[in-house]
Amino acid sequence: MTVTEEQAVFDCRQAFAGELIALARQDERVVAVCNDSVGSSNLAGFRAEFPHRMFNVGIAEQDMVGIAAGLANAGKIPYVCAAAPFLTGRALEQIKADVAYSEAHVVLCGQSPGMAYGELGPTHHSIEDLSWVRAIAGLDVIVPCDPVQTRAAVRWAAASGRPSYLRIPRFKVPEVTPADAPFAPGRAVVMRGGDDVTVIAIGSLTSRALLAADRLQAEGVSVRVLNMPFLDPLDEDAVVAAARQTRGIVTAEEATTSGGLGAAVAAAVVSLHPGPMRILGVPRVFAPTGDNGFLLDYFGLSADGIAAAVRDLLRRG
Amino acid sequence: MALLPADPAAAAAYRETARRIRESAAPQAAAELGRIATDVRRSIVTMIDRAGLGHIGGDLSVTDILVTCFYGVMSVDPERPRWEHRDRFVLSKGHCAAALYSTLAHCGFFAPAELETFMAPLSALNGHPNRVRVPGIETNTGALGHGLPVATGCALAARLDGVPWRTFVVLGDGELQEGSNWEAAMAAAHHELAGLTAVVDRNRLQQGARTEETNRLDSLAGKWHSFGWEVREVDGHDHLALRQALAGSATGRPVAVIANTIKGKGVSFMEDRVEWHHKVPDPAQVRAALAELAG
Numbered sequence: 170m171t172v173t174e175e176q177a178v179f180d181c182r183q184a185f186a187g188e189l190i191a192l193a194r195q196d197e198r199v200v201a202v203c204n205d206s207v208g209s210s211n212l213a214g215f216r217a218e219f220p221h222r223m224f225n226v227g228i229a230e231q232d233m234v235g236i237a238a239g240l241a242n243a244g245k246i247p248y249v250c251a252a253a254p255f256l257t258g259r260a261l262e263q264i265k266a267d268v269a270y271s272e273a274h275v276v277l278c279g280q281s282p283g284m285a286y287g288e289l290g291p292t293h294h295s296i297e298d299l300s301w302v303r304a305i306a307g308l309d310v311i312v313p314c315d316p317v318q319t320r321a322a323v324r325w326a327a328a329s330g331r332p333s334y335l336r337i338p339r340f341k342v343p344e345v346t347p348a349d350a351p352f353a354p355g356r357a358v359v360m361r362g363g364d365d366v367t368v369i370a371i372g373s374l375t376s377r378a379l380l381a382a383d384r385l386q387a388e389g390v391s392v393r394v395l396n397m398p399f400l401d402p403l404d405e406d407a408v409v410a411a412a413r414q415t416r417g418i419v420t421a422e423e424a425t426t427s428g429g430l431g432a433a434v435a436a437a438v439v440s441l442h443p444g445p446m447r448i449l450g451v452p453r454v455f456a457p458t459g460d461n462g463f464l465l466d467y468f469g470l471s472a473d474g475i476a477a478a479v480r481d482l483l484r485r486g
Numbered sequence: 487m488a489l490l491p492a493d494p495a496a497a498a499a500y501r502e503t504a505r506r507i508r509e510s511a512a513p514q515a516a517a518e519l520g521r522i523a524t525d526v527r528r529s530i531v532t533m534i535d536r537a538g539l540g541h542i543g544g545d546l547s548v549t550d551i552l553v554t555c556f557y558g559v560m561s562v563d564p565e566r567p568r569w570e571h572r573d574r575f576v577l578s579k580g581h582c583a584a585a586l587y588s589t590l591a592h593c594g595f596f597a598p599a600e601l602e603t604f605m606a607p608l609s610a611l612n613g614h615p616n617r618v619r620v621p622g623i624e625t626n627t628g629a630l631g632h633g634l635p636v637a638t639g640c641a642l643a644a645r646l647d648g649v650p651w652r653t654f655v656v657l658g659d660g661e662l663q664e665g666s667n668w669e670a671a672m673a674a675a676h677h678e679l680a681g682l683t684a685v686v687d688r689n690r691l692q693q694g695a696r697t698e699e700t701n702r703l704d705s706l707a708g709k710w711h712s713f714g715w716e717v718r719e720v721d722g723h724d725h726l727a728l729r730q731a732l733a734g735s736a737t738g739r740p741v742a743v744i745a746n747t748i749k750g751k752g753v754s755f756m757e758d759r760v761e762w763h764h765k766v767p768d769p770a771q772v773r774a775a776l777a778e779l780a781g
Contacts, residue, residue, distance in 0.1 A: 200646070221646060232635045232669035239639020242574065242624055243647070247639075262629055263666075267636055271626040272618055 578633020
């Protein structure tokens with residue numbers, strides 16, 4: 170799989186909303202719960218078609234997640250749709266106790282994650298969410314990288330019978346998922362084969378990793394690009410194979426480096442097949458002012474930044 | 487991990503007793519509920535003595551509310567804990583798990599012998615309720631301020647489906663200092679969830695001090711009323727008054743029952759004393775408590 174700078178790009182919230190409506194037509198258990206975010210979660214179409222299955226609780230995230238757990242108790246499949254920073258930050262204890270620990274079949278849909286609300290500043294950035302939700306037992310963490318994986322995530326979450334966190338990108342991304350790619354817990358997607366270095370990228374960084382691989386190919390460096398639609402459970406076998414078969418691993422994510430993909434991959438590498446790594450993400454700082462694209466580039470989360478990390482790994486190990 | 491199995495004999499006895507209580511005249515019903523409450527209180531003291539841990543004061547204040555709900559009001563089947571049309575019961579003040587476990591065991595949701603494992607290693611009976619292991623529990627509580635939002639979701643689902651089952655949630659009064667309760671109070675009133683009843687165990691004490699000295703709750707009835715709830719205030723140890731207050735909504739609005747209670751109720755030296763929030767009685771105090779609870 171390759172990607173070009175000119176390829177069409179998509180806001181995955183639209184794929185999410187369309188698939189949710191299609192699912193709701195087939196399964197009357199599906200309901201939506203949101204926090205005054207009908208517009209930002211693209212739920213106007215859902216509300217128009219299923220007005221009685223749409224619960225807008227207002228600006229009250231703790232209540233939103235608790236209500237979803239109660240709806241699940243009575244057999245509904247609630248899709249909780251809210252901006253990711255407020256869903257995870259404001260309602261983290263409800264996610265832990267009411268949803269994950271209670272094994273409530275609630276689908277938590279973090280909209281506009283990462284630095285999607287770039288210029289609005291760190292209150293509106295959701296770079297901590299992956300660290301937070303990864304720390305909670307019993308919660309599947311799904312990070313779609315394009316509309317294909319977004320639609321698959323919506324379907325998978327309904328069928329799983331388990332609590333899950335879906336991180337729905339707003340930053341526009343091209344379609345990069347191959348038609349025959351797996352979408353299953355603990356299953357990586359091989360976006361591109363390669364033998365020198367492995368880049369593991371999720372969400373908005375996936376297409377950037379493919380661009381980096383193209384550039385490095387021109388330099389004679391063969392890069393394997395893996396994508397992990399499921400951050401948890403992680404495909405540890407694919408990580409170990411990458412550590413064993415290539416000279417090192419670079420991870421890339423639109424999240425803080427304290428506890429997301431890089432931390433998960435590093436834990437697997439250190440435990441199972443130690444080797445060199447670079448972990449790309451937002452270091453432990455609050456971002457300066459800038460739009461989403463600017464901030465990704467600013468933190469080196471670009472094709473250039475990923476390529477530089479690969480070269481550095483090859484040079485210094 | 488699987489749910490604890492029901493105790494069929496105890497469940498059969500529960501069905502018979504609950505039927506009798508609901509059909510008999512007031513004095514007999516009150517006497518029967520009182521006897522059950524005493525059994526539950528004795529069980530609480532015994533469990534906490536054995537475990538060396540627990541929240542005895544709140545357990546004893548909420549006992550009459552629990553017994554009245556399960557024996558006098560709610561429609562549940564201990565042998566079918568996930569029966570689709572059951573009434574839902576949420577103990578938001580999850581630290582009073584000993585009282586809930588004792589009540590559930592008395593009803594036959596699981597064998598009373600299981601109570602001997604309370605808080606023992608690997609027991610299903612954690613210090614706070616766990617629905618994955620214990621039948622009769624709807625959601626895992628322990629962190630405060632969680633029960634009312636979940637109960638609101640249950641009541642919303644029942645209304646969406648047009649089914650008559652009801653949702654009951656018991657809240658501690660101190661716990662109302664958590665803002666999440668008031669988010670849910672607004673939502674339940676907004677949606678006019680007549681099927682939702684919230685009971686406040688108003689014992690006026692929290693872990694470290696009186697509620698009114700810590701972060702004042704009064705006028706508590708006024709607060710609920712202003713949020714759009716139908717409010718009923720009763721003696722939380724008067725089973726018949728509770729039963730009446732727990733009848734359905736008269737106004738189409740959700741119902742808040744402020745149950746005025748005494749923390750440590752039934753054991754004179756524990757009553758209304760802040761230190762018995764989670765103090766564990768010594769052997770002499772256990773004997774004295776059980777003597778007072780001889781029935």
